[in-house]
Amino acid sequence: MTISVGSELPEVTLFRATSDGPEAVNSKEFFAGRKVVLFAVPGAFTPTCSAKHLPGFVAKADEIKAKGVDEIACLASNDAFVLQAWADAEKANDVTMLSDGDLAFVDATGLGLDLTGRGLGKRANRFAMIVEDGKVTDIAIEEPGAFEVSSAEAVLKKL
Template identity: 65%
Template sequence: MTISVGDKLPDVTLVKPTENGPEKIQSGEFFAGRKVALFSVPGAFTPTCSARHLPGYVEKADELKAKGVDEIACTAVNDAFVLGAWQGANDASDVTMLADGNGDFAQAVGLTMDGSGFGMGQRGQRYSMIVDDGVVKELNVEQPGDFSVSSAEHMLGQL
């Protein structure tokens, strides 16, 4: 079942890349007590994700925070090393990377996609959500191949 507005996020283990290496964190702990702008990409270093999705959140970070967002986070079915490298390559220090290496979070929220036709296996869909104290307040799921409703610009209009 796909997560909906008003639902509490499931509590699964994610991994943050840090200066000291990968750090496990429970999603319940990460999202507790604050407003998070979360976006999901099918894969780090992929064309739309690298050219438009992540850069939009980097460029709009100050505007999102001015509208009450405490943290901007990105999740992908990639390992923490790949997401850390992607973060560095894009000067995205304002975005917390949350690696979902096994796709547990993507499965728990019901937002997986089959990327095997592109040699990518099971991945998370492209989406964004505003999460307030662990509860989904806005959910924007893209149609396959699209990029519009999960953008930072769209999210700004929802805050």
């Protein structure tokens, strides 16, 4: 079953890169007591993700945060090191990169995308959600191959 508006986010372990190596991030603690925009991409350095999705959130970060958002986070199934390299390449200083390399989050929320047979394996589907104190208040899930409802501009309209 796919997570929906009103659902509590699952408690899973995600990772982010630090100078000391990957740091475990407890999802329950990460989302507790604040408003977070979480968007997911199928993969770092992939065409739509690098040309449109992440850059949109980088460009609109100030506008999004001005709407009362405490943090903007990008989730992908790549490892934390790849996500940090991608963030550095895209100058994504205002976006927290969260690795779901084990697919714990996407499996628990039903937001996975199976690209097996295309050389990409199982990944996160492209989506964006607004989370307040660990509860989903809005979610937009893209159809495979689409980029319409999960953009920074679309999220801004819902804030």
